[in-house]
Amino acid sequence: MPLPPDSYVDSMPCDDTLLTELGRVTWAAARLHAGVRDAINRHNGQPSDEPFTQTLGQAVATLETQAKNEGRDDQVEWVTQIGRPAVRLRNAVTHAVTYTAKDGRQAIGTVDHSSPGRFLREDLRDVTLYLIHASMTLPS
Structure with a gap:
């Protein structure tokens, strides 16, 4: 079945006042995801541009495991106090x-x-x- 015409994008019912802010949430979450990826890659000794396939939640869990294994209490605390709450907030919006x-x-x-x-x-x-x-606040 073919896709509807492009004009349907503009006629989709929505609250226009939310669109910019939804984009900002998505962009900020993507930036956080990249930062967590970079922290994981530093633990692995890989450059930051290596391919990455984990979700944000999976990446935060991976970082926690690596941080525990390497005695990085600052990163473990970040995961518990800031990282996981950030994932929950992002998920609440993304899965709304x-x-x-x-x-x-x-x-x-x-x-x-x-x-x-x-x-x-x-x-x-x-x-x-x-x-x-x-x-x-993510410790590097």
Whole structure:
């Protein structure tokens, strides 16, 4: 079956105020993922441009194992205190489900109905800030 016309992209129901912020969450998560990959590759003695196939959650778990094996308590603490919470926040946004909110707008909400439930612009900016914080505090 052929794809619908390109014009369908512009006519897809959505809350336009969220699109830029969703992009920022995705970009910040990708940057964090690259930082975790780089930390793993430093443990492995490989350059950062080596192919990488792990999800962000898998990469954080791999980093934790390597950090424990090499006595890097700073990285283990980062995983526990910052890395895993960052993955949970990113997953809450990435795995959100669309619905029509009470105000009639298309919205996205957490699958498990955990806070914030419905992601508004400010919530998405908070997730982006946390992902940036995670990237900036990851011990090299």
